[in-house]
Amino acid sequence: MHGILLIDKPKGLTSYDVVRQVKRIFSTRKVGHAGTLDPMATGVLIVAVGDATKILQFLLVDDKSYRAILKLGETTDTYDAQGRELIKKPVPPLTIDSIDRFCSAFRGPIEQQPPMYSALKRDGVPLYKLARQGLEVERENRSITIERLTVVAVASPFVTIEVDCSKGTYIRSLAHDLGTAIGCGAHLTELCRLRSGRFTIDQCRRLDDLKQLDRPADALLSYSDALADFPAVELDEPALVSLTFGIPPQEAQCRLQQPLTDGERVRLLDQEHRLVAVADYQPLRPTEKRGDFRLIRVF
Numbered sequence: 001m002h003g004i005l006l007i008d009k010p011k012g013l014t015s016y017d018v019v020r021q022v023k024r025i026f027s028t029r030k031v032g033h034a035g036t037l038d039p040m041a042t043g044v045l046i047v048a049v050g051d052a053t054k055i056l057q058f059l060l061v062d063d064k065s066y067r068a069i070l071k072l073g074e075t076t077d078t079y080d081a082q083g084r085e086l087i088k089k090p091v092p093p094l095t096i097d098s099i100d101r102f103c104s105a106f107r108g109p110i111e112q113q114p115p116m117y118s119a120l121k122r123d124g125v126p127l128y129k130l131a132r133q134g135l136e137v138e139r140e141n142r143s144i145t146i147e148r149l150t151v152v153a154v155a156s157p158f159v160t161i162e163v164d165c166s167k168g169t170y171i172r173s174l175a176h177d178l179g180t181a182i183g184c185g186a187h188l189t190e191l192c193r194l195r196s197g198r199f200t201i202d203q204c205r206r207l208d209d210l211k212q213l214d215r216p217a218d219a220l221l222s223y224s225d226a227l228a229d230f231p232a233v234e235l236d237e238p239a240l241v242s243l244t245f246g247i248p249p250q251e252a253q254c255r256l257q258q259p260l261t262d263g264e265r266v267r268l269l270d271q272e273h274r275l276v277a278v279a280d281y282q283p284l285r286p287t288e289k290r291g292d293f294r295l296i297r298v299f
Contacts, residue, residue, distance in 0.1 A: 001026055002050035003220025004059075008204035009037050009045040009193075021207055022047050025216050034059040035196055036119070038172075040082055043193030044201050054299060055223055058230075058265075058278060062197030063147065065164045068188055070175045072157040075185035077131070078117040079172035089184040091157045099159060102181045103149045111141040112173050144169045158189070198229050223275040223299065230267045230278065232257050233293075240270055243277060243298060248291030251283060268293070275299055 009018055015036045023031045032053040034046040043066075048056050073091040076083030114120050116131040120139070130137060148164035161178075163171060172188045179186025194201050205219055213219060224232070235243065239253035249268065260266065260281040268277040276299055283292040 001028070001217045001220065002052050003217070003222055004052050004055070004226040005047040005049060005210075005219060006199050006204040006221070007045045007047050007210070008201060008206050009042055010207065011042050012039055014039050015045060018045055018047065018207065022049065025211060032056050035064065037193060038080070038191070040080060041191040041193065044196045044199055044204055045193070046196055046199065049220060051299075052223060052226070054297065055226060055278075057297070058227055059197060061167050063164060063166055064169070064193060064197075065162065065195035066171050067152070067160065067162050067192045067194055068171050068175060069190040070159045070161065070179065070186045071189045072159060072179060072182065072186045073184045074187055075176065075179065076187045079115045079176040080188040083117065083187070087185055091184050092182075094154060094156060094159075094182070096151045096154050099151045099154060099182070102178060103151060103161075105181060106174065106178065107146050107149050109143065109145050112144050112170065112177070113141050114139050114170055115173050115176070118170065142168055146174075159186075162194070224267055224269060224273060227267050227275065227278065230265050231260060232269055232273075233266045234269045234271065234273070235276070237271070240276065243268070246295065246298070248279060248293040248295050251292040265296070266293070
């Protein structure tokens with residue numbers, strides 16, 4: 001069985017805990033996931049079963065959406081409710097509009113410092129291991145983009161926000177930095193991933209429901225459906241034969257569902273609409289005269 005699962009990760013489990021349970025459900029050792037969620041977080045977790053792990057690289061780069069609840073007036077060493085309280089300050093009177101003004105500094109392309117309690121490594125050692133030893137090291141800022149940051153509700157000291165952001169964004173760091181900007185500090189108390197790429201929480205299954213299915217394979221998305229954001233390009237039989245030798249197809253050997261732009265990433269499909277490769281449409285490459293596509297991954 002091979003395909004993509006959309007799981008609504010429950011609170012309290014690590015992403016790898018979910019992977020372990022999926023391994024048991026499908027009786028396979030070959031399972032992976034795209035986009036780690038902290039144990040306290042819930043929501044969309046993309047899980048690949050069997051050979052579908054080969055397409056995870058194309059799902060990791062997707063933008064994501066979150067709903068988060070912050071508690072103002074308290075900072076912690078982990079930037080969330082699981083950490084040790086560091087500083088406590090009184091919370092000033094705040095409204096949705098007043099907090100929104102502080103949010104304006106975090107919208108668009110920004111530089112963000114990752115938290116010490118993260119899986120990023122310093123000299124091969126995960127930062128969270130150094131943090132548990134009481135060490136704090138310099139972390140290089142990461143360039144991220146906050147496409148949307150909306151204040152949904154204020155019930156002091158709690159603030160609910162929704163965020164659309166690029167890959168690599170730490171919502172815990174955003175909560176911490178927003179609290180710093182307000183002046184009273186803050187930490188994350190709840191987090192739900194609402195969307196990962198084109199997949200939303202409404203499309204996800206609970207693990208308990210998955211276990212009850214007579215045919216768990218019915219819950220799997222095909223490779224092609226999982227990558228449906230990429231335009232589909234159907235190859236003729238000669239192009240499919242050439243592809244087995246690593247030769248990219250010519251546009252004349254393809255049936256396009258829509259016009260393509262130079263550099264656009266596409267799905268190459270056989271005549272039964274099964275995914276055979278992922279490629280970039282590059283008809284103007286001066287160094288490649290055999291075809292109009294640059295192959296990224298052949299399946």
